[in-house]
Amino acid sequence: MEKQRNLILAVVLMGLLLIGWDYGIAYFYPQPKGKPAATAPTNPAAAPASSGPPAKPTREGGLQAPADVALEQKDLAQELSAGHRVAIDAPGLKGSINLVGGVVDDLTLVRHRETIDKNSPPVRLFSPAGTPAQHFAQVGWLGQNGLATPNGQTLFTAQGGKLTPATPVTLTWANPTGQTFALRYAIDQNYMLTVTQSVTNAAPTAASVTPFARINRTDKTMSQDTWQVHSGPIGAFDGSVNFSNNYTDVAKAGSIAPAGAANWIGFTDIYWLSALIPADGAARPNADFRALGNNVFAADLMWPAASVAPGQTQSQTLRLFAGAKENNVLEAYENQGVTHLSLSIDWGWFRWFEKPIFWLLDALFHGVKNFGVAIILLTLLVRGMMFPVAQRQFASMAAMRALQPKMKAIQERYKDDKAQAQQEIMKLYKEERVNPLAGCLPIFLQIPVFFALYKVLVLTIEMRHQPFVLWIKDLSAPDPLHVLNLFGLLPFTPPAYLGIGVLAIILGITMWAQFKLQPAAMDPAQQQVMGLMPWMMMFVMAPFASGLLLYWITSNLLTIAQQRYLYSRHPQLKAQAAKDQQNLDRSAARSATITAKPKKK
Structure with a gap:
């Protein structure tokens, strides 16, 4: 009776493990159920709010709500056809720079497609401000003592027709008081843009400016942020990569300034990264993450104010990484001086x-x-x-x-x-x-x-x-063929713990065959539990990558x-x-015979 009780207990526990696997993981390592509470907006370029409940992030990231996807296509077509753009054409990136504000807000990844379909469009990383998937980089200045500086509505003039690895592009704008502001963009073969921002002062008095750089993005396109893989704010500070903050943390705090000097700062998804990389030098920028409201966040670099003497030019260089987290590419950038960029892979x-x-x-x-x-x-x-x-x-x-x-x-x-x-x-x-x-x-x-x-x-x-x-x-990805929907013939998707695919079945069979070859356990109840183990693991492992x-x-x-x-x-x-197996079989047969005998009155 005790062995039977132990067997029943083991079966019940395995059933609880099987059914409660997804629920347990969701409880102890919860996914974001919704979007973080927004603070008061401090940036007019906020993504439009979507109606209906928030969609659960996926490993790939990107917009999930059908209404957001449809609106993004409409807004993107309208924004990109409005003109005032300089094309980007490089082996790793294609897109454009918006002359209004001089921002990089249109980037697609040439080497990566949205789905496994060969005709699928390339992955879009950057989208213009105001679109549901907004994600862009802005480099500029803040003026001191009332000095006019370019802002998000300023129309720059481009020198150069297309940004390629062989042809940099310079954007310029002059204010009425004699200062000319320039942004020189260069791009390499992969995912790195180099931005040189300069101020030339033709006025008779000194001009004081505060350079800044910012990545602005919505969290509606975030990928899954779990206990084992980080998605959200990220950066390297004093040579150590910081994974400790997520969008919810920033939304609650309003602003978070990680300790240490920034080697780079930005936002990561499982597969994609956008990061600002200041040049090594004496003047180190302050770095922080901010919640801008309406599910929009910013990663900022702010340099100390600089005084530009009459007839002089003040300039500085930073780099912008916007692309896929390909390990070899990231390690190559590390060899070029970017601290621990490959550790953006969690x-x-x-x-x-x-x-x-x-x-x-x-x-x-x-x-x-x-x-x-x-x-x-x-x-x-x-x-x-x-x-x-x-x-x-x-x-x-x-x-x-x-x-x-x-x-x-x-x-x-x-x-x-x-x-x-x-x-x-x-x-x-x-x-x-x-x-x-x-x-x-x-x-x-x-x-x-x-x-x-x-x-x-x-x-x-x-x-x-x-x-x-x-x-x-x-x-x-998990095995796409599920037994319960007749391998896709029935129009429903089983829950993860019941999504048994062909590979999971083969796994169960091979585990069973392997256990059959092992020496039998001395305890019959233990042997029965081991006999059930392959089929339990078949259910547990079914949702994992093929x-x-x-x-x-x-x-x-x-x-x-x-x-x-x-x-x-x-x-x-x-x-x-x-011999052990024969003894166990005889013992089990005797136990069954004793159990089946009627008790004497």
């Missing part, structure tokens, strides 16, 4: 292990040109490195099986004194030089590899939209092959396992 505490897994997987991918095959090769390498450990594990299991008669005798001798029985068993382990935990070592070694691959699949844009074969078009399931399936198949090989090397272990 590797977490274990990046020392995750980045080598990424480098290896990326190298395999470039070699075989198929990311799924690269995952399989990575699994082969990992299992190959752990094969000597597996050999020692099986040797330990063989020794443990050989000790079973002695252990059983000890348990019978001290059946009324469990503490003494445990001491005698530990003494037996020591005398026979057997480590009962040796069999767990391969599992513990696989855990960091599994977690690192999980982070790589979730974080790195290099894995985004990478296909494998047949229906697996994106290994960074690439992660592919890794686990491959690992299971290799483990099965490895177990068969090692059983051939340790025939005594296989024979003992078969």
Whole structure:
């Protein structure tokens, strides 16, 4: 009865884990349910409010509400057809600079598309002020003592027809008192714009100006911000990347100024980053994040006021990164002096292990040109490195099986004194030089590899939209074919914990086959629980990235092959396992017979 009670309890607990998985994660690591409360608006360029309940952010980010998507298309077409723009045409970025305000507010990423469809449009990162997806960068000045400076409504004059890596563009504007303000934009092959802002003073008296730079964006396009992957305000201060603030924090505080000198500051999504990078020099800017109201936020740099003498020009340079978080590109910018830009990818505490897994997987991918095959090769390498450990594990299991008669005798001798029985068993382990935990070592070694691959699949844009074969078009996303909707034939999407796909079913089968090859547990209830484990894991793992399931399936198949090989090397272990299984079957049959007998009156 006690064993049956334990079995029932185990089944109930597994059911609670299965059904409550999503709810538990949502409770302990909640997603933003809505948008942060807005403070009083301090910027006229605020995105329009959307009607209806806020949409839940996705891993990709972008507008989710259909009304916002439709309005964005309409507003974008109107804004971009109004004229007063200088085209941007570079290998990494395309778009335009708005001569009204001299702002960069129209950028798309050439190398990345919105969906896996080859005809899908490129990802849009920047949108003009006032559109539902507004996101732009502004560089300018504040005038001291009433000095007129350009603002968001100023119409600049362009010198140069198109911004390309070979042709910079300069925007100029002159005020009535003799000061000329210039913004020189240059762009590289990837995602970096260099902005030189200068003031030339032709007046007979000195002019005092305060340079600033700002990234302005709405949080309606944010990607998921979870306990493991940060989306929102980000920056590097005194050489340390700060992930501690999110949009809700800034909205509640109104303004947050992180401690330390800013190496760079901006906003991140899982795959995209916009950041201002001040040049190294004596004058270091103040940096902060601000809530501007109506779901709009700003990341600011503000330099000390500078006095421009008559006949002199004062200038300074900063860089603007606006693009995809491609690791190789970010590391190249680090080599050019941008502090820890590659750590805008939220590797977490274990990046020392995750980045080598990424480098290896990326190298395999470039070699075989198929990311799924690269995952399989990575699994082969990992299992190959752990094969000597597996050999020692099986040797330990063989020794443990050989000790079973002695252990059983000890348990019978001290059946009324469990503490003494445990001491005698530990003494037996020591005398026979057997480590009962040796069999767990391969599992513990696989855990960091599994977690690192999980982070790589979730974080790195290099894995985004990478296909494998047949229906697996994106290994960074869950299996799209669900059993409960007949693989997409029925018009509904099952909840995450019931969205069982083909890969999840294969995972369950391979885990079951793997457990069948393992030596049977001595406790029948424990054996029954282990028999249910593969099918429980099938449900738990179904919502995870397809690439992660592919890794686990491959690992299971290799483990099965490895177990068969090692059983051939340790025939005594296989024979003992078969004998144990027969004993368990007989014990279970006797228990069933006793339970079925009617009680005597």
